[in-house]
Amino acid sequence: NAALAHYSPSNGSSRTLSAGEMYLFDTGGQYLDGTTDITRTVHWGEPTSLQKEAYTRVLMGNIDLSRLVFPSNTAGRTVESFARRALWDVGLNYGHGTGHGIGNFLSVHEWPVGFQSNNVPLAAGMFTSIEPGYYQDGEFGIRIEDVALVVEVQTKSEETPFLAFEVVSLVPYDRNLIDLSLLSPEQIRYLNSYYKRIREHVGPELLRQQLKEEYNWLQENTEP
Secondary structure, eight states: OTTSTTOOOOTTTOOOOOTTSEEEEEEEEEETTEEEEEEEEEESSOOOHHHHHHHHHHHHHHHHHHTOEEOTTOBHHHHGGGGTHHHHTTTOOOSSOSOEEOOSSSOSSEEEEESSTTSOBOOTTOEEEEOOEEEETTTEEEEOBEEEEEEEEOOTTOSSOEEEEEEOOOOOOOGGGOOGGGSOHHHHHHHHHHHHHHHHHHHHHHHHTTOHHHHHHHHHHTOO
16 A cells, blocks of 8 residues: 555555565654654565665665755755656656655644745755655555755865755664665765664663663664
8 A cells, every 4th residue: 555655544445464565654753852754664575676676776865865965045956856866767756755844843744845846945954854765556665754954064165055964863774675786885884874873872762761672673773
C-alpha cells in the first residue's frame, strides 16, 4: 500500500505485513520544543535488485540536497532537482514535492516554506523536510524524509554568507537496502558523519533510559 504516496488505511484495503516486502513508515509527533516528521523505508528480507537501486538512488538524492551549499535568498525550486538527479539518471522520478515547511509545535505542513514554485526563498532559521521518494504502482513505495534547519555557513570566499541544511532528524537508514557501489566517496563520508552524530546524541540518551536493547540496535545500525 505504500506504493501510494499518501495512503490512508481502511478496513477494505488493509492487509497483513510480511518480512518479504518493503515497509514505509511516515512518523511524527508534536512536542513542546518542536514538531517531527520523519519517514524511513525498510526491508526485513531479501530486497530485489530494483528495490535496492531505487532505494539507494532516493537516499543519494536525500544526501545531495542535504549537503548542498547555496546562496542566500535562493528559492527552494532552484535546488529541488538535486534531490531528483540520481533518479533521473536512470529514468525514475516521483510525483510529489521534495519538502515542506515544518512548524515549531505548529503545523506539520507549514506554508510558505518548501521547494515548489510558489514557495518563498529559503532563509536561515526555517525548518523544512527533505523527502525524495520512488513509487512503483501496485508493488512498493520508497520515501526517505528528514527534517532540516536552514543555517548560514561561511564559504572560502569570505563574502556574503551562504546557506546550507543542518539535518536534525537522527534516525539510521536501512543498511539492507543500500547498494554501496552506487554511492560516491562524498556521499559515504556524509553517511559516516551522520551516523557518528546519531551515536553521539541518541546513544547516551538510550543508556540514560536503560534501553540496552535499543542501544545495541543503534550501534549495529550506525556502523561506518
